[in-house]
Amino acid sequence: MKIDPDNKADLSAQIAKAIRDAIVSGDMIVDQRLPSEAELADQFAVSRSTVREALKRLAAQSLIRTQRGAFGGAFVNRLSYEEAYGDQITTATLLLSMNAISFDVACEARYALERACTTLSAERRTADILATMRAEIHRQGQPGLSDESFCASDVAFHRALVDGAGNPVLSYQLAGAVEAMQPLMNMITFTARSREAIVGLHTRIADALEAHAPEAAQEALHELEAYTLHLGQDVMAARNKDRAAG
Amino acid sequence: MKIDPDNKADLSAQIAKAIRDAIVSGDMIVDQRLPSEAELADQFAVSRSTVREALKRLAAQSLIRTQRGAFGGAFVNRLSYEEAYGDQITTATLLLSMNAISFDVACEARYALERACTTLSAERRTADILATMRAEIHRQGQPGLSDESFCASDVAFHRALVDGAGNPVLSYQLAGAVEAMQPLMNMITFTARSREAIVGLHTRIADALEAHAPEAAQEALHELEAYTLHLGQDVMAARNKDRAAG
DNA sequence: GCAAAGAAAATGTCAGACAATTAAATGTAT
């Protein structure tokens, strides 16, 4: 492992960077064991606490995992899609909420990305994906469903649409865009009529995928985008009025 | 802040989660100061070291920043797109390299996502974006350019295409997909003839964006995808042969 | 009034200790 020059950044950050670079560059491979904390402290000529802080940084990024006990230690972690999803979603959600992204911009991004999947999804969708979509559509039609549950089901439907493309890289990249919309969608009050409209469009999309008809799916998705934007603009107008008043 | 029940996960992980939840839920807002390490240690009834490890975890996710000195401390960080880009790219790159994603799958994802941007980009591209694209095209035509530099320029061109859509959410989401391809592309040896073909397609894309012609841009992008896939398959075939032999 | 010196508060680092956990090595009884 590399040494640290005498710059004045935090030692634990420097050490974390050195180890991270070794992992990213492929210098350390998956499941390889790092030296013990005591050994690392020796190598870098710092205390064990400092090494531990560096390791916690790496653990927070899922780059390593630790095991206690004899023959335990820190190991290079295989980054799984499941783990990466979670971080993706958290980060995307925070980006939207902290940077005052407008509903329009978020909506545009989400549907642009979903359009990218739809053609592939129409080609490859499995029976499993279709079943998920149908189940969510059914749930969305239930009377007495809360707005929040309706939104959650909406997200599940869209994720199925994305997953239908059968490309894990796409699914990963889009998880953030799809899920980060949920807090914004949650501000919408879904009337019975708007739910009916959405369920109708979802059904058209599912039908199109089932029939392997990409054009029909794109068309329905396009209408859904316009409708979602319409619903969102009402909300944003109300919110802006609130902000101006408060 | 919430308390920790007596479960057996690491205390520092539990504390990090409690603070993270407070930030993500909006319970703590941007630039708000956290209690000092000593106060947190009191509140959670743990030692200062444990609190520090928790804070380092959050710092690794860019959720907080710390300042030394009087009136310093830990503050909730505004997550910027610039910071998030870096993490996105690192994670996407690792996902691809650690999970043996095939060139085909990565390529498909990348171009599907870029297609999603191209229509918007044809509509909105600024003179600035066009200038960047032209400059990269020019660089790509220079004789004596190393394969690695050619790849880097290729990535820059594609990022300009994405940024041209003028949607920061899209730019963020696609940064990973575009950049993570670079290591895979770097394995390709670009002959003079293949460079010429790519430069030609890049020029067609730039021309189409300049003319606000989305269909022409899509067509050129489609050809570029097919060509890239063709180049990549040769490489992957060679690599698989190597692996079988080694 | 202003500059220098000091005080105060906070993070960064260190050293040493002990607790908890885990796998291997060892011992023991059937």
Next chain:
DNA sequence: ATACATTTAATTGTCTGACATTTTCTTTGC
């Protein structure tokens, strides 16, 4: 010999207390 219990060693997790460093505010001296 095998199955089971015990010991042992290695390693991470946590605590305590100390000191160094950095930064801002306050005081002092001119």
